Amino acid sequence: MIHLHNVTKIYKQNNVTALEDINIDIEKGEFVFIVGTSGSGKSTLMKLLMREEVATAGQIIVDGKNVNNLKPKEIPYLRRALGVIFQDFRLLEDRTVYENVAFAMQVIEAPRHIMQKSVNTVLDIVGIRDKMKHFPGQLSGGEQQRVAIARAIVNDPKIVIADEPTGNLDPETSWDIMDIFQRINAAGTTIIMATHDKTIVDHMYRRVIELEHGHIVRDESRGAYEKFGEKWS
Amino acid sequence: MKLQTIQYYFREVIISMIRNRWMSFASIGTVAVSLFILGVFLILVTNMTKMASSLESQVQISAYLNDALTDEGRDEVETMIKDMKSVSKVEYVTKEQALKILQDRLGEQKKILDALGDSNPLPNSFTVTVKNASDVKKTAVMIADLYGVEEVKYGQDVAANLFDLTHLIRVFGFLLMLLLTGATIFIISNTIRLTVFARRKEIAIMKYVGATDWFIRWPFILEGMGLGFIGGGISAIILRSFYSAMVNKVASTLAFFPMVEQFPFLNYVTIGIITAGIIIGILGSTISLKKFMEV
Numbered sequence: 001m002i003h004l005h006n007v008t009k010i011y012k013q014n015n016v017t018a019l020e021d022i023n024i025d026i027e028k029g030e031f032v033f034i035v036g037t038s039g040s041g042k043s044t045l046m047k048l049l050m051r052e053e054v055a056t057a058g059q060i061i062v063d064g065k066n067v068n069n070l071k072p073k074e075i076p077y078l079r080r081a082l083g084v085i086f087q088d089f090r091l092l093e094d095r096t097v098y099e100n101v102a103f104a105m106q107v108i109e110a111p112r113h114i115m116q117k118s119v120n121t122v123l124d125i126v127g128i129r130d131k132m133k134h135f136p137g138q139l140s141g142g143e144q145q146r147v148a149i150a151r152a153i154v155n156d157p158k159i160v161i162a163d164e165p166t167g168n169l170d171p172e173t174s175w176d177i178m179d180i181f182q183r184i185n186a187a188g189t190t191i192i193m194a195t196h197d198k199t200i201v202d203h204m205y206r207r208v209i210e211l212e213h214g215h216i217v218r219d220e221s222r223g224a225y226e227k228f229g230e231k232w233s
Numbered sequence: 234m235k236l237q238t239i240q241y242y243f244r245e246v247i248i249s250m251i252r253n254r255w256m257s258f259a260s261i262g263t264v265a266v267s268l269f270i271l272g273v274f275l276i277l278v279t280n281m282t283k284m285a286s287s288l289e290s291q292v293q294i295s296a297y298l299n300d301a302l303t304d305e306g307r308d309e310v311e312t313m314i315k316d317m318k319s320v321s322k323v324e325y326v327t328k329e330q331a332l333k334i335l336q337d338r339l340g341e342q343k344k345i346l347d348a349l350g351d352s353n354p355l356p357n358s359f360t361v362t363v364k365n366a367s368d369v370k371k372t373a374v375m376i377a378d379l380y381g382v383e384e385v386k387y388g389q390d391v392a393a394n395l396f397d398l399t400h401l402i403r404v405f406g407f408l409l410m411l412l413l414t415g416a417t418i419f420i421i422s423n424t425i426r427l428t429v430f431a432r433r434k435e436i437a438i439m440k441y442v443g444a445t446d447w448f449i450r451w452p453f454i455l456e457g458m459g460l461g462f463i464g465g466g467i468s469a470i471i472l473r474s475f476y477s478a479m480v481n482k483v484a485s486t487l488a489f490f491p492m493v494e495q496f497p498f499l500n501y502v503t504i505g506i507i508t509a510g511i512i513i514g515i516l517g518s519t520i521s522l523k524k525f526m527e528v
Contacts, residue, residue, distance in 0.1 A: 050441070072446065080443035092435060103435075107444035112237045155442065 001159060001190050002026040002049065007058030009044050009214075018044040019214045022058070026192065028158070031185045033201050034194040035225055036211035042194040045211070046163050049192070050082055051075050063158055080108060083152030083160040083189075087167035089144040091136040097123070097147050098132040104151045122150040126180050142173035149180055153189070160184060162193040166200065174200060198225040238448070245452040246459055249428045256424040257460060263420045264464025264513060265471075267413035268506045272472040274406035275502060276493075278399055283493050285395040291388035292363045294373050297356040302381040307357070310379050314361055317375060319368035324360045331355040342486065356383060414513060421460055421517025422524075425453050429521060450522055457518025458511050465510025469503040476502075 007022040019041045026032055034042050047053040048060055051067050060067040063081040070078060091100050101119045110118075123129035126146035136144050145165060152160055162181070166174035178200055185191045195201060201208060201224060208223035209216060218227055250257045296314070298307065307325075314323050326334075332353050336343045361376065363369050369387050377385040429436070439449050476499060480492050 076440075076443040076445045078443075079441060082443075084441045090434065090438060092438070103438070104442040106237075106241055107439045107442060107448060109235055109238050109448070151438075151442070 001028045001030070001063060002192070003059075003061040004048075005059040005061075007048065007055050007060055009041075009048060009053065010056045017214055019048070019055075019211075022214075022216060024209065024216070024219070026190060028190055029185070029188050031181075031191045031204070031206045032193070033204070033206060033208045033225075034192065034211065035196075035201060035208055039213075040211040041214040042211055043163060044214075046161055046192070046194060049159075049161060050084060051078055076108075080155060081158050083155070083157035085145070085148050085152045085160065085162040085165045087164040089136070089141075089148045089168075091144055091147055091151075093136050096133050096135055097128060097139070100136070100147055101150045101154050104154050108155060110155070118154055118156075119150075122154045125153070125183065126150045140173075141169050142176060145169060145173075145177055146180065149177070149184075153184060157189065159190045159192065162191065164195055165193065166195065166197050171199065178204065201225040242452050242455055246456045249431070249452070249456055250459065252431060253424060253427050256427055260417075260421050260424045260460045260517075261464040261467065263417050264461055264510050265467040267410075267417045267513075268465050268468040268510055269471055270413060271406075271410050271509065272468060272502055272506055273475075274402065274410070275505070276472070276476055278403050278406065279498070280493050281395060281399040281402070284491055285392045285399060287491050288388035288392035288395065290366060292366050292369060294361040294363065294369060294376060294385060294387040296359045296361060296376045296379075296382050297384045297386070298358060299381050299383045300356060302357075306381045310381050311359065313379055314359060314376060317372060319363050319365065319372045320361055321364045322362040324362075326358045326360055328353050328355045328357050331358065340485075417464075417513050418517045418520065421457055421514055422521040424460065425457055425518040425521035426524070428453060428456060453522055454515060454518050457514035457516075457521075459514070461510035461512070461514025461517075462507060463510075464514075465507040468510075469506045472502060472506065473499050 002024065003026075004022050004024040007019060008017070009019040010017050022041075022045070034045060036042050044053065048055050049062055049067070051070060055068050058068075062078060065074070065078050065081075067078065092103065095103065098119060101122060102115055105115045105118065119132075120129060123132055126149050128143055128146045128150065131139065131143065136147065139147070145168075149165075152162075160181070165181075166177055169177060174197065181191055181193070182204075205222050205224070207221050208218065208225070210218035210227070296310075298310070302310075311323055311325065314320055332346070332355055335355070336346060339345070359376075361372070363372050366389075369389050373385045373387045373390075376382055436449055477495055480495055483490050483492050
């Protein structure tokens with residue numbers, strides 16, 4: 001599903017090497033945590049996958065597409081295969097929960113007759129259908145993140161990319177959110193999640209890729225947040 | 234493009250215009266004023282050109298005679314003019330006839346001639362018709378040289394001056410238009426910039442979920458077009474009533490002044506002004522999109 005081959009990213013503006021010689025293969029249906037301190041290259045990796053940034057060297061294949069060689073016109077179609085979730089939710093404050101989710105379908109010109117059904121389905125999946133007429137300002141952080149997840153998956157992406165999705169949430173709410181991710185993953189969606197949350201990574205006991213100064217220092221198929229961390233199952 | 238998408242665009246444009254209502258208002262106003270001025274120049278130039286051309290095609294020369302000229306002298310002048318090869322017809326107009334013609338032309342305003350009392354300041358004259366318009370000038374010069382002819386008047390003379398003036402107005406109008414168009418494009422691009430800024434969050438989300446660049450651009454371009462269209466429409470409505478009022482006024486006071494007929498002329502002006510408004514709007518928003526949105 002995702003293949004990175006000798007990928008290097010150097011930011012030209014300040015000549016910082018964010019990633020160097022990265023090789024990663026992620027298969028369909030995997031759940032992968034990307035861990036590492038701030039500045040280790042996690043965010044850059046995410047941005048390369050979405051083609052928000054272009055790799056300086058190496059090859060990136062996402063869903064069969066050679067990401068570096070995409071023409072500007074083709075980038076939207078890469079992004080339709082990806083669902084993106086951020087730490088700060090990024091909802092539109094002047095639209096209801098329902099409208100926020102439907103927006104993602106509207107702007108890729110999804111047929112209207114499937115829109116209502118799809119939006120209701122994903123609102124059910126994230127468990128927030130009862131608040132679909134609320135505005136984001138009337139929701140708690142956890143509820144807002146549920147809406148953001150619903151928006152990310154409403155177009156049925158093959159891959160969900162989540163950048164610190166629990167970073168703004170309390171531990172209990174974080175578990176509810178992780179529960180949703182697990183269910184999405186169980187339905188066959190590949191999930192790549194950058195996180196700082198040790199407890200979650202340790203509890204989930206999934207594949208962990210650790211980055212440090214732009215290098216992969218660890219890639220375990222079932223791992224914990226730290227290399228010799230306590231294992232749970 | 235799907236119908237639901239078009240509906241979506243229109244909704245977005247209306248929301249945006251209401252959200253930035255003062256800037257939208259300013260843009261529409263600027264477009265309307267600029268295009269109104271353009272329209273005034275257009276109407277002025279068209280009418281002056283028509284007037285000049287109609288004067289130019291006149292093959293008549295008026296030769297005004299000295300009041301002191303005797304009847305014999307007059308006959309002699311008439312024979313000499315008739316003998317000229319380029320002349321096809323010579324008609325004698327007495328000063329009484331001339332006054333009558335003037336009264337007819339003035340129509341309702343003929344009362345102003347009452348101020349003259351019983352005196353008649355108009356001279357006797359010959360109205361000379363020339364065979365070809367190209368011979369008018371040469372013939373006029375020859376007639377002016379004859380004894381007893383005080384003054385010669387012909388259309389081409391006036392036409393040449395009128396063409397010069399029209400040319401001047403055209404150049405001036407063009408320069409003014411460049412300036413106004415620049416200002417209008419600037420203010421529209423500013424309005425669209427505000428819209429882009431107000432919607433930066435939406436634009437970012439649209440990009441993340443895979444909206445195409447054109448899908449993102451269209452509402453902004455439509456907004457620019459809409460501002461241009463409304464501004465152009467307003468100025469066209471004002472121009473139309475302005476011109477028809479002017480035509481009516483001229484018809485009742487200066488009946489001999491040949492104005493361009495209202496229709497279809499005004500329809501062309503309307504189409505031209507509205508099209509210009511739309512183009513200005515598209516240019517304004519395109520500039521803003523290029524500068525402020527990396528899509």
